[in-house]
Amino acid sequence: NAGVTQTPKFQVLKTGQSMTLQCAQDMNHEYMSWYRQDPGMGLRLIHYSVGAGITDQGEVPNGYNVSRSTTEDFPLRLLSAAPSQTSVYFCASSPYRDRWGGETQYFGPGTRLLVL
């Protein structure tokens, strides 16, 4: 299994440009999520999905859109990039409530985004 994969690894955008960050998992996990990681801010949840066709907002959803048409894929779209969206983005998946009642997250390697 490849686990959670993310593309691209690095991206530079100009303010106002749009782009899609790709995320895929081959573990048949129901739950997928997107986080951004900024210095001193930790991991902040952007959007998440509990299954195909179902998405919901996290802590910092503004400026981002998501969709979940399949179990495997969960793309994150930036409609009009802003410098404040410069960050490292992580996609994660989870088998939903595992037998411990928690949510073990399996993270991808991240996408480093710079918005000029």
Place this chain on the structure above:
Amino acid sequence: TQLLEQSPQFLSIQEGENLTVYCNSSSVFSSLQWYRQEPGEGPVLLVTVVTGGEVKKLKRLTFQFGDARKDSSLHITAAQPGDTGLYLCAGAPESGYSTLTFGKGTMLLVSP
């Protein structure tokens, strides 16, 4: 909103020293997880603690969940340079389905 506070934010020690990292909250969690993140990579799960007072050991790492399930600690014995990384705690809510709450992390640097 459930918050997790980690301390210290940064720790620089010499190889062979012991250290403890703390994760505290005023909220009760059904379980608490510890992740380690190395530079340029995503976080990787180290352990999940579920029961109040639970202690789990992973080689030189000892994890403890507070009796009231509001806090946790990570103790590393005889730290090695390979332990260098960002340590994150994350709590799962006590009731209902919701999302994990992550602490801001403790950056550990172990020098030879």
